[in-house]
Amino acid sequence: MSDETAARHNEKMRKIKAARDRMMATKTEEKGLIMVHTGSGKGKSSSGFGMVMRCIAHGMPAAVVQFIKGNWETGERMLLRNRFADEVRFFVSGEGFTWETQDRERDVAAAQNGWKIAREQILDPEIQFVLLDEINIALRYDYLDIDEVVDFLLTKKPEMTHVCLTGRNAKPELIEAADLVTEMSLIKHPFRDGVKAQKGVEF
Amino acid sequence: MSDETAARHNEKMRKIKAARDRMMATKTEEKGLIMVHTGSGKGKSSSGFGMVMRCIAHGMPAAVVQFIKGNWETGERMLLRNRFADEVRFFVSGEGFTWETQDRERDVAAAQNGWKIAREQILDPEIQFVLLDEINIALRYDYLDIDEVVDFLLTKKPEMTHVCLTGRNAKPELIEAADLVTEMSLIKHPFRDGVKAQKGVEF
Structure with missing residues (x-):
């Protein structure tokens, strides 16, 4: 040159x-942000967990509520439960992807239970970051009332608490209420070519 | 109901x-995947780190090479260095965002050094996952030769090794070579409203 x-x-x-x-x-x-990760691409949950890891590094107490991925033993769940039980409170409300259960009443009950835990964690003055993983799925199927969730986030969330909500098909009301919205779009995916979900990558 | x-x-x-x-x-x-996280939205690096955390959970040795974010003491770097030095090899090649240095020769040298480390880690049979964080910035400014990088990934990468390359403005050649490409798009960002980058969220 x-x-x-x-x-x-x-x-x-x-x-x-x-x-x-x-x-x-x-x-x-x-200020505490309302963040949404949506879209059909990868990275919605994993970047939420990446932020939880940043919170651990900075000594910021965090909580995770998993709404849907109930019956997968994911890497992030193992790591948080086995290595960071003191730093991160970890809750699972769902029993798996909704098409695994085929029982709407049970799905609704699980989602409502998750939302009750979520409210408690968000209101807890100790907690500075709350990840509501896959809550958008519960909202999409109206297992939770979108107006109630948005109203709670806008009027009850402590000012400095960050909340990150993930899952595809985020409702417009949630996007409107959020401070930061990212859409993860699929440009290319190896499932199309017969490659299965692999540990480290998808779970 | x-x-x-x-x-x-x-x-x-x-x-x-x-x-x-x-x-x-x-x-x-x-199979080992070539993954690309690009776009102007959040979550490119944090979901890469989320996958590194999954690898730790599954006992899969991983390596990270940071190409650009050299002079930020990010949460992910602190966490990996302080808590997971046995599980994850962590390298920094860059000296900060390129507009911080204003010295192209130094940027090129740093990027080339990072790419040398990256090749060694990818070829190491111990390592199952390599995160090349912000390498797309180095490729965009031609600090690295895109043809050389793509050729190495397609012909030298061990079959079962996953490589994840992050950064906005991924080159078309890289997207073409990749198995899995996700674009993170910005729908809404609080910087617009005067909110600064905050720990736990952005770093």
Whole structure:
């Protein structure tokens, strides 16, 4: 690379840095966020668990409520229960993907129980981050009332507590209420080519 | 809810389960995947770290090479270094976001060094999962040669080793070579409203 190219590059980077510094100087507020991870792609739950790990690193007490993946012995569940039981409270309310149970009454009861636990954890002043994993599935099938959930998050959640809600098909009311919404989209998936779910990757 | 509604729901769920079981029965292959997390939304790195945590839980030795986030003391780095040094090899090649350095030669050298470490880790038969965090930034600015990286992944990567490459603006060549690609899209972000990056959430 010529000196001239390098100089041009460095000047461009200097401008980007200046613009970014100006932008970041306006970002001064701290507040507890309502975050939603939705879409049909990978990474909704795993990035939620990634944030739980960040909380552990920073000494921020966290809670996880799993709404649907009840009967899978996932890596994240094993790790949190076996290694981080002091740092993270871990609850499972669901009994598996809903199509595994084929019993709506039982699904509704499990979801309602999960939501009761979720409210308690969110209101607990000790807890700074709550992951409601796959709650969007329970909301989509109306196992939980969307208006009740949104109203609770907007009016009862302590100001500095972060709540992350995951699952595909997030309801519009939840997206409207959220501070930060990410859609994970599937561009390519190996299931199409006959590759099965693998440990470390999917669970 | 009436008995009839419940019966209809249960029948619908039974059909979904049958279709899903048929679909999953065709998914029998196990192989090491080339995975890409891209897009401008959140969750690219944190879901990569979530998978590393799953690997720890399953006793799968993993390695992480961070290409760009060099000078941030992130939660994930603290956690992996302080608590999981036996399970996960952790390397940092970059010196911060590229606009922090304003020195292209130094950025190129750091990226090349990271790629050298990455190749060693991918080729190491001990290692089952390698996270190349923010490598897409290094590829985008041509600090690394995309053809060299893609060729290595397609021809040198051991068959059962998973590699996950993160960062926005993934190059088309990488997407073409990958088995699994997820795009994280920003639907809503609180930076717009003056909220700054917060621990546990962004780092």
